[in-house]
Amino acid sequence: MSAKVIDGKAFAARVRAQVAGHVAGLKERGIVPGLAVVLVGEDPASQVYVRNKGKMTVEVGMHGIERRLPADATEPELLSVIAALNADPAVHGILVQLPLPAHLDADLVINAIDPAKDVDGFHISNVGLLGTGQKAMVPCTPLGSLMLLRDLLGDLSGLEAVVVGRSNIVGKPMAQLLLAQNCTVTLAHSRTRSLPDVCRRADILVAAVGRPRMIRGDWVKPGATVIDVGINRVEAEGRTRLVGDVDFDSVASVAGAITPVPGGVGPMTIACLLANTLTACCRIHGLAEPEGLTA
Numbered sequence: 166m167s168a169k170v171i172d173g174k175a176f177a178a179r180v181r182a183q184v185a186g187h188v189a190g191l192k193e194r195g196i197v198p199g200l201a202v203v204l205v206g207e208d209p210a211s212q213v214y215v216r217n218k219g220k221m222t223v224e225v226g227m228h229g230i231e232r233r234l235p236a237d238a239t240e241p242e243l244l245s246v247i248a249a250l251n252a253d254p255a256v257h258g259i260l261v262q263l264p265l266p267a268h269l270d271a272d273l274v275i276n277a278i279d280p281a282k283d284v285d286g287f288h289i290s291n292v293g294l295l296g297t298g299q300k301a302m303v304p305c306t307p308l309g310s311l312m313l314l315r316d317l318l319g320d321l322s323g324l325e326a327v328v329v330g331r332s333n334i335v336g337k338p339m340a341q342l343l344l345a346q347n348c349t350v351t352l353a354h355s356r357t358r359s360l361p362d363v364c365r366r367a368d369i370l371v372a373a374v375g376r377p378r379m380i381r382g383d384w385v386k387p388g389a390t391v392i393d394v395g396i397n398r399v400e401a402e403g404r405t406r407l408v409g410d411v412d413f414d415s416v417a418s419v420a421g422a423i424t425p426v427p428g429g430v431g432p433m434t435i436a437c438l439l440a441n442t443l444t445a446c447c448r449i450h451g452l453a454e455p456e457g458l459t460a
């Protein structure tokens with residue numbers, strides 16, 4: 166192996182420590198940032214994410230709120246929970262855990278969140294603000310990935326970036342952020358022709374596909390920086406473990422740097438969720454925003 170393994174876990178701990186420092190400062194003014202997480206149903210993978218988020222919210226000194234609804238909750242029921250959180254002055258961030266059960270319209274639900282409290286950055290207002298280079302709430306996973314890239318590479322201007330996956334929650338906002346950093350961006354997906362050739366052009370390769378170990382060493386330009394967003398549960402020897410969308414061993418022998426799974430982008434997502442909640446709280450209260458925690 167030749168690649169540097171990017172320690173997202175350690176970086177995320179530093180981001181959380183910064184957030185905690187700002188939260189302590191706000192407390193002296195009598196302000197406690199509040200993050201509300203809305204869960205519909207009992208998706209087991211979601212439960213882990215929610216538990217980790219809850220623990221870290223309290224750790225940085227924020228107020229954590231959880232609203233659980235049964236899997237068969239109706240749209241009006243869910244919308245009324247969101248309306249109450251929008252109106253609650255103790256709540257500065259609202260996250261509705263995705264995916265929602267199929268009978269609920271996710272776009273409608275997300276767009277019911279007050280954009281100022283939309284710490285996922287999924288509301289159409291925030292998507293539009295990001296796309297036009299205006300101040301927005303930036304989706305956590307792309308924001309965390311960008312922080313790792315800037316820390317490692319500094320100025321990203323002129324670099325070839327290839328993002329594999331075009332979801333609204335990862336691929337598209339990741340491409341927007343890289344474009345704003347003056348990368349030459351290619352957004353690849355399931356209809357992309359000659360995907361290995363496209364990937365081999367990349368100085369920065371971001372994998373957000375949801376296919377275990379799809380991207381292999383011979384798809385990667387020597388020295389490239391590889392960000393593996395994928396979180397896939399696979400069965401091996403009777404146990405489940407997490408693997409990314411990147412075949413770590415073969416890619417690590419070619420790449421210049423790579424994020425591991427677990428311990429890469431995942432912890433950064435949670436750290437950025439807390440950073441976004443802090444940013445939202447400062448904006449709502451008309452206070453100066455903390456530096457270095459936004460895109």
Ligand SMILES: NC(=O)C1=CN([C@@H]2O[C@H](COP(=O)(O)OP(=O)(O)OC[C@H]3O[C@@H](n4cnc5c(N)ncnc54)[C@H](OP(=O)(O)O)[C@@H]3O)[C@@H](O)[C@H]2O)C=CC1
Nearest residue numbers: 306330331332335354355373374375394395396430431434
């Ligand atoms: N680390 C973290 O914090 C987070 C990790 N994740 C993980 O990231 C991964 C992606 O998540 P998400 O964006 O929500 O996934 P989606 O399923 O919403 O999107 C997957 C994307 O990958 C594309 N794709 C699927 N198969 C192929 C293929 N064979 N070749 C090329 N492209 C393909 C799809 O293309 P098309 O549009 O053409 O169908 C689609 O654009 C998952 O593993 C998820 O668990 C997600 C969020 C946060």
Ligand SMILES: Nc1nc(=O)c2c([nH]1)NC[C@@H]1CN(c3ccc(C(=O)N[C@@H](CCC(=O)O)C(=O)O)cc3)C=[N+]21
Nearest residue numbers: 213214261262263264285396427428429431432434435
């Ligand atoms: N509205 C919404 N916003 C999201 O951001 C969102 C979502 N819904 N639905 C689910 C996906 C997935 N996601 C993860 C975040 C952190 C880890 C994470 O912390 N992973 C750790 C540990 C994982 C473990 O060990 O279980 C790691 O990779 O090291 C994983 C996955 C956010 N998502």
